[in-house]
Amino acid sequence: MTQRLCKLNRRDFRFSPDKIYQLVKEPKFFCTSCARSANHQSLLCKPAALPAMSDIKSKTEGGEGKNIDFSSLKPKKIRKAHKRYKKAAKKLKKLEKKQKRLLKRARKIYASIKGFENISLAESEHLHRKQIH
Numbered sequence: 001m002t003q004r005l006c007k008l009n010r011r012d013f014r015f016s017p018d019k020i021y022q023l024v025k026e027p028k029f030f031c032t033s034c035a036r037s038a039n040h041q042s043l044l045c046k047p048a049a050l051p052a053m054s055d056i057k058s059k060t061e062g063g064e065g066k067n068i069d070f071s072s073l074k075p076k077k078i079r080k081a082h083k084r085y086k087k088a089a090k091k092l093k094k095l096e097k098k099q100k101r102l103l104k105r106a107r108k109i110y111a112s113i114k115g116f117e118n119i120s121l122a123e124s125e126h127l128h129r130k131q132i133h
Contacts, residue, residue, distance in 0.1 A: 008020075027037035031044040041047035
């Protein structure tokens with residue numbers, strides 16, 4: 001099977017499950033675009049290596065996320081994450097301002113409605129007709 005797993009459609013998966021099972025039996029790579037896994041990187045369009053199972057077990061035994069190793073993160077990724085955080089904070093601040101404005105406007109409208117409650121029905125119809133004509 002020379003075609004990449006990422007390019008296969010459902011029909012191909014349905015008619016040749018045994019071949020596909022052999023390819024994905026012990027995955028060593030996964031595709032970063034479609035998240036499929038395979039035992040050889042030539043079968044995927046954007047392959048990335050999976051860590052060995054022994055590495056994963058040793059990391060999980062070390063603690064429950066308390067000892068995070070930031071040395072593996074690249075400075076560019078850290079900057080990007082910080083930038084995304086700042087953008088999200090800015091957006092939240094903007095939404096908070098907008099919500100305050102809307103709340104202020106709603107209070108103003110509510111106060112004006114509360115003042116009109118004392119007007120009789122006939123007077124309100126008269127005011128309504130004035131606005132229409």
